[in-house]
Amino acid sequence: MFGRVGRFCVNRPWLTIVAWIVAAIALSALAPSLKPTDDQADFLPSHYQSVQAAKLQEKAFPQRDQPAAIIVFQRSDGGKLTASDKEAVGKVAKNLQDQKYSKIKQVLSDPAAVSADGTIALANILADTKNVYDEDVVDSVKQMRADAKSPLGGTALKMGITGSAATALDSRESSGDTDAMIMMATLVLIIVLLGVIFRSPLIAFLPVLTILVVFTVANGLIATASELGGLKADQSVSALLIVVLFGVGTDYILFLLFRYREALRAGEQPKNALVNAVSSVGETIASAAGAVIVAFLALLLSTMGSMRSLGPSLAIAVAVTLVAALTLVPAVFSLLGTKAFWPSKSWQKQPKNTTANRIGSLVSRRPAAVAAVSAGVLAVLAVGVFGFKAEFDSESSLPKDLESVQAMEVLQKGFAAGGADPTLVYLEAKDGGKLEKPELKAFHDALVGVQGVGQVSEAVPSPKGDVAQFSVVLKYRPAEDKAISLVSGPLRDAVDEAAPEGSKALVGGTTAVLADIETAVNHDYKLVFPVAGVAIMVILGLLLRSVVAPLYLMVSVGLGFAATLGSTVWLFQGAQGEKGLLFMLPVIVYLFVVAIGTDYNILMVARLREEVRKGTPPREAVRLAVAQSVPTISAAAVILAGTFGVLMLADNSMLQQMGFAVSFGILLTAFIMALLLVPTLTTLLGEKAWWPGHQAPDAAEPTGTFREPGDRAVSGSASR
Known part of the structure; x- marks a missing residue:
């Protein structure tokens, strides 16, 4: 299939390019604009108490x-x-x-x-x-x-x-500056690194121009899907969309270009080399993209609306990038031929790859030692994960020079910390009854007696007299841990106990919303992680035709996830003294490091399988696969880690945490897992790693695979 796609796009380049440009223009002109929201209450389902309180407020006090x-x-x-x-x-x-x-x-x-x-x-x-x-x-x-x-x-x-609206204003304006900075820094980084790797100005700029077209198409499709599906986009989606598209897109383009250059060096004609490159690496790219897509789509199982909208948005972006990598990129390079590498002549020469060959030799000669050391490094870094503390106070991550932040600090010097955003407690009489003054007084006194509550307003009855509202000013800032713990525990327990017979009490407001978000996130950790992991294992199994390989690949990736999160805890909570880390960080690290980082594991294991099928002895197959993969994986990882690392330039500390965690996790995945741990484990397992697929490699071999003259496909057992 990938060979047919490659031939069509390589032989009809202008048709392919024009189709993409028309799609980009049409979506840019016709698609609705993407409207992100800051209101976390938009992201919770109706069964949470804070959402029920908001609905009761709207019904009982519609004009308030x-x-x-x-x-x-x-x-x-x-x-x-x-x-x-x-x-x-x-x-x-x-x-x-x-x-x-x-x-x-x-x-x-x-x-x-x-x-x-x-x-x-x-x-x-x-x-x-x-x-x-x-x-x-x-x-x-x-x-x-x-x-x-x-x-x-x-x-x-x-x-x-x-206050709320002022904080949203400052967040919006600082985010706008951040998006522009991230876009510019990402473009410069990709152009410079591609220029250094290929020594060609065309290759440095062409992927960027290609991805800009993809960005336009993806953004239009995401906005359309959000409009039709009624999804609300989180404020961070635009920044993430930039780094995902440029990072993943550059990865897939590099996978293709390195294989294209390899075929040219073997004497293939440019168009045939390009078709063979698409045919050879197409399945790997599709599998890598599929792993990312299903991991993102696993977020649809989240109870958090922000996650449910983020998942499909990024899945659409990766799907568009996959299609572009297999169609638009071959079409562009079909027109240019070998001129794409101008003025460099390095594409005509076989490189010595001294470092890559040394790594390959080390991995094949001492697999047990390399596996022990690489696993040990990850395990040591993973220890930090036990100190992880979730932070729900998004305002604390804003730059300290913003007016809303400075004004809040002044306010808290003279008033109760919760005065800017009181918690709202509602008491509702059931079955159409009315609330009596003695009941309201007793309920009010019960609220005043809760430890951590500063002030409680007198009851404000609804026009019908069946609902009363109390404004509760906490002694803590609305988004800090003490306030969330107070609302989710003692305060809700107290209002339930104090509610008169025949009535029910609800706690709402910002702090209550954050308490419910904490509950929702803990639920998502237990559901989304396993589902995404199983989905990625299935894709790996289909690619490798193996039951065993996906198991140890996912175990190694899980270790990499723990090492990434542990390193982030040590840096930000330990070295920098942060109170906690972004509450969504484990989900983001899991999806980005496990899903996107799995690209490199897939590339490495697919190359290993290819060498085994040629009849190469197992240890030599490992040496060759590692040596051939080091340049591709190294270049792709540095660029992808760099694009996420750009987030560390933002003033927002939560974006900094996200940038470090994902970029460092990608480097761990590439240089420790993909190049060291995975091939050594594969070597130690031998033909068992491919069970049961090693029994019939010819049937599973993709068509169009580039081969050196004299190569032959044999079974795993024959290659031993």
Whole structure:
């Protein structure tokens, strides 16, 4: 099949290229825009209590104003606010109120909203929509920041706006800068590394131009699928999409180009060499892409909407990249022929590959020692995984110079840490009954008695009198561990116990959402990991026609996963003193390192199988396979790790964690697992590694495989 695809695209290059360009233009013009969201509540299913509380709020208090942001005032000299300062606070709030911003209901300043030490005053910004992350609300907050400068002039005050909408604004704007930086750094990195590897400006730029076309097509398909499927994209999807497309795309292009160059060096004509390259490496690329795709699609089993949307999005991107690698790339290089390598002449010469041959010889001569050392290194790094601590506070990862972050720090000096975003508790009478005042008073007193609760508002009854809302201000920041533990445990237990007979109580708000996300993530760890692992094993089994090889490959990859996460724990929690790591990091590392990193294992084992089928003795087959694979795997891993490593340039600490973990994990997978551990284990197992496929290699051999003159395919037993 891959030979037929290769022949079609190589012999009809213009038709293939025009078809891709038309698809890119059409999708760019017609596809809806991809609209990411910051609201984590969008990502939880309806059976979680925080989602039920939000629905109850919408039903019982449909017109109730929603706190969107807080204006924090203080004197420039840090002193106590004077009477004229407090008057100026009121004037600023009134001036903003008179501006009539989109979806902003009120800007209120309360003379009583002054800190106990008299140094900080607050004004509340209330939205007339439940969704405080609404684009209009966020844009209105941005405009308020600019408009407040004029009435504040001439006073001794300075101010900052914080809270949910302000944080979303700063996150959006810093993310936009990050995406542009990541795109530029990724392009420069790929161009420079490809130029160094092939010494050709055309090969340095052509893959980048090709992937830009693929990026346009994939982005359009993802946006269309999100629109039709009602999926909500997480804010991080755009940054991940960039590195996945450019990283994986460059990998697949390198797999093809190295095999194409190998065929040219053996004397093949350019077009025939290109067809043979597609035929030889097509199954490997398809299997590698298939492993990544099924791993991403395993996220559909997640209870987290962000994961369920991220999985299909990245799966679509990898599928488009696979098709492009087998069609668009051969078509482009068919037009160029050997001119693609200009001005370098190295494609005409067999390289000495001294280092690669030494590695191959070491692996084949001392398999037990190399396996023990490489496994030992991974095991030592894996010890750090036991110290992993999940961090749910996304705001803590934002750059410290953002206005929302700085204003929040000022607010917390004078008010309860949870004051900016109170937890909301709802009490609902069942069967159409009404709540009585004594019941509400007793319930209120029970909430006040919970350790860790700072303040509890008086009950706010709904118009029908069947629901009451209590605003609970915690002593901790809404997203920190103590707040999440308090809400998920003691507070929810207390409201359940204090709810009068014939009523039910629900805890909602940001902290409750994060508590439910923690529960959902723990569920996903237990479900998504095994499903993705089994799916990848099935693909490996189909590729290798073996039951044994996929087992030890996945064990080695699992060890690599633990080593990657352990190294990240030691660096960020140990060396840098972070309180925890991004709560999604284990899922991301598992999927990116296990799925994408498996590409190199697949390439190595497929090459081993090819050498065995030629009748090469087992140890010599290992030596040749390793020596031939070192240049390809090394180049691909450095580029792929580099593209993910670019995320470490971001100001966001969670993107830095993600960048380090994935890039370091890919390097571990390539240089320790694929080039050392996997071939040595294969050597030690001998023909058992291929069971039962070694019994009939000719039937399983892909058509169009490039062979040296005199090569023959024989069974594993004959090659011994």
